[in-house]
Amino acid sequence: MILNKEKFRSLIFPLLVIAIIAGMIGCKSAETMSNSDAMIAEDSAPMVQEMITAHPVPAAAYGTYEIDQEKGYYVEELSDGLYYVTEGMYHVMFLTTGEGVIVVDAPPTIGDKVLAAIAEVTDEAITHVIYSHSHADHIAAASMYPPDAVYIAHEETAKRLSSQEGGSRVAPFGAFLGGSPVPVPTVTFSDSYTLEVGNQKLELSYRGENHIAGNIYIYAPKQKVLMFIDVIFPGWTPFKYLAITENVPGYIAAHDEVLSFDFEILISGHLTRLGNRADVETQKEYMNDLVGNAAHALQTVDFMAVAGKTGWANPWLLFDTYLNEVADMCTDSTVVKWGDKLGAVDIFTWGHCWKMAEMLRVD
Numbered sequence: 001m002i003l004n005k006e007k008f009r010s011l012i013f014p015l016l017v018i019a020i021i022a023g024m025i026g027c028k029s030a031e032t033m034s035n036s037d038a039m040i041a042e043d044s045a046p047m048v049q050e051m052i053t054a055h056p057v058p059a060a061a062y063g064t065y066e067i068d069q070e071k072g073y074y075v076e077e078l079s080d081g082l083y084y085v086t087e088g089m090y091h092v093m094f095l096t097t098g099e100g101v102i103v104v105d106a107p108p109t110i111g112d113k114v115l116a117a118i119a120e121v122t123d124e125a126i127t128h129v130i131y132s133h134s135h136a137d138h139i140a141a142a143s144m145y146p147p148d149a150v151y152i153a154h155e156e157t158a159k160r161l162s163s164q165e166g167g168s169r170v171a172p173f174g175a176f177l178g179g180s181p182v183p184v185p186t187v188t189f190s191d192s193y194t195l196e197v198g199n200q201k202l203e204l205s206y207r208g209e210n211h212i213a214g215n216i217y218i219y220a221p222k223q224k225v226l227m228f229i230d231v232i233f234p235g236w237t238p239f240k241y242l243a244i245t246e247n248v249p250g251y252i253a254a255h256d257e258v259l260s261f262d263f264e265i266l267i268s269g270h271l272t273r274l275g276n277r278a279d280v281e282t283q284k285e286y287m288n289d290l291v292g293n294a295a296h297a298l299q300t301v302d303f304m305a306v307a308g309k310t311g312w313a314n315p316w317l318l319f320d321t322y323l324n325e326v327a328d329m330c331t332d333s334t335v336v337k338w339g340d341k342l343g344a345v346d347i348f349t350w351g352h353c354w355k356m357a358e359m360l361r362v363d
């Protein structure tokens with residue numbers, strides 16, 4: 001049961017096909033408008049799509065599960081009634097309690113397949129819903145859960161979800177992800193909250209801003225499973241710009257917070273496998289290198305030399321060139337060490353370096 005590179009590609013491939021076909025249709029209609037007379041003769045010429053490639057991803061980034069293509073999800077009991085569900089990109093956790101199901105998060109990419117996964121393993125109804133944080137890509141399918149369930153989150157998450165459409169919003173919550181506004185949590189907490197239902201216990205805690213204000217640690221002490229989303233990316237470099245974190249110092253500090261829990265399995269929200277303590281230690285070392293390499297680049301790249309090349313008439317040209325050179329130098333030092341150890345280091349390290357340098361300059 002392996003989600004190897006081929007399986008992963010088989011998940012992504014249908015999306016690529018849609019994109020390519022859409023591109024072909026786009027090309028064709030443009031051609032139709034600009035050169036309709038020549039269309040008939042040229043119509044039979046096949047378009048050749050050049051593949052975009054990158055540095056090979058280490059095999060250790062891939063997991064040990066296989067997505068059933070018919071079902072579109074994978075569900076597994078990790079221990080004692082605690083399960084996780086994935087479609088290969090996002091993770092959901094749920095627990096059977098004997099008195100109803102507790103479920104954490106509702107990514108629109110998995111959507112009602114979460115309901116199918118739960119129904120596959122239990123007849124219990126969903127009675128409790130926890131939001132890990134307020135980002136729509138992790139919870140904007142939550143309106144599929146029973147409206148009379150108990151919805152629990154950090155008070156900051158509830159605050160951010162209190163107005164999800166209308167008013168000053170640019171777009172309704174989740175609109176760009178196939179999701180929709182979600183039930184606002186009615187049980188909230190500031191520091192910690194223990195949820196006990198039937199034979200299960202979850203310890204929720206908040207230890208300061210990291211990825212986003214309100215992002216909580218969800219710990220199952222009996223199973224030694226920790227769920228903590230969008231900070232640790234087992235086997236991979238974090239998503240772009242330190243996973244779009246709102247608080248870089250808090251994001252870095254969260255690595256030690258994670259390690260302070262007595263856990264064996266980490267459900268971290270994304271990608272091709274679950275995590276463990278070694279993954280957290282590895283990413284902590286990568287973060288330390290990013291800080292060191294960004295600091296060194298800030299101390300080394302000569303601002304006045306850059307100004308000599310750009311002049312002073314356009315300050316944004318000067319600053320952009322300078323900050324790009326800082327990020328370039330930090331990236332070169334980081335990729336040479338990490339390129340073969342984590343997936344996609346060549347893709348996102350530049351963004352991490354840029355963000356780390358900004359943190360060092362202004363935070």
Ligand SMILES: [Zn+2]
Nearest residue numbers: 133135211230
């Ligand atoms: Zn997030």
